[in-house]
Amino acid sequence: MPDFRIQIERLTDRPERFDFEVAAEWWTARAEDGEDDSVRAEAPFRFALDASRVSEDVVIEGDFGGSVGLECSRCGKRYPHMLREPYRLVLEPLGGRAPDPEGEQGLAENGVCLGEDLEVGSYRGAVVGLDDFFGEVIALAMPLQPLCAEDCPGLCAHCGARQDAGCACEDEKVESPFSALAGLKAQLEAKEQG
Numbered sequence: 001m002p003d004f005r006i007q008i009e010r011l012t013d014r015p016e017r018f019d020f021e022v023a024a025e026w027w028t029a030r031a032e033d034g035e036d037d038s039v040r041a042e043a044p045f046r047f048a049l050d051a052s053r054v055s056e057d058v059v060i061e062g063d064f065g066g067s068v069g070l071e072c073s074r075c076g077k078r079y080p081h082m083l084r085e086p087y088r089l090v091l092e093p094l095g096g097r098a099p100d101p102e103g104e105q106g107l108a109e110n111g112v113c114l115g116e117d118l119e120v121g122s123y124r125g126a127v128v129g130l131d132d133f134f135g136e137v138i139a140l141a142m143p144l145q146p147l148c149a150e151d152c153p154g155l156c157a158h159c160g161a162r163q164d165a166g167c168a169c170e171d172e173k174v175e176s177p178f179s180a181l182a183g184l185k186a187q188l189e190a191k192e193q194g
């Protein structure tokens with residue numbers, strides 16, 4: 001049974017507001033189906049949306065917002081990442097078309113079969129279940145390369161310490177091959193003159 005459902009019958013052409021709160025546990029349970037388990041929801045996700053029926057189509061439009069604990073791809077630090085993703089989904093009645101096996105599974109579980117681009121899909125029956133759609137929107141909102149800060153300095157090439165905390169290799173880092181050569185040259189010049 002889907003957790004997030006809309007009765008199609010109650011929809012009209014005037015958009016109605018729905019506010020779904022997605023518990024952190026819901027996402028964690030989904031994510032454990034083989035997805036990245038370094039991602040942890042920090043607070044309930046929110047799906048605020050307007051739903052309406054335009055002739056036979058169900059139109060869903062809204063925003064997703066949430067916060068997750070992620071691991072910085074540069075320095076490995078865990079940090080809270082704000083997620084936000086607007087969406088618009090139009091569901092048409094399935095009619096006589098035959099869905100693919102994945103679509104058939106979605107129809108069996110949620111009464112909904114989603115298209116590739118998450119903008120269109122089909123429904124069958126009296127209820128639209130949004131579980132899979134919510135899961136896809138959350139996945140879409142996740143950053144591919146999480147960064148704790150846009151300018152995260154990453155790790156020290158010498159000792160592997162996080163650069164935002166600093167490390168004891170301060171002097172070595174400043175010394176480039178060129179400055180080392182310049183130092184040598186200065187020493188030689190001093191010798192010649194001396």
Ligand SMILES: [Zn+2]
Nearest residue numbers: 072075148152
């Ligand atoms: Zn970082």
Ligand SMILES: [Zn+2]
Nearest residue numbers: 156159167169
């Ligand atoms: Zn270092």
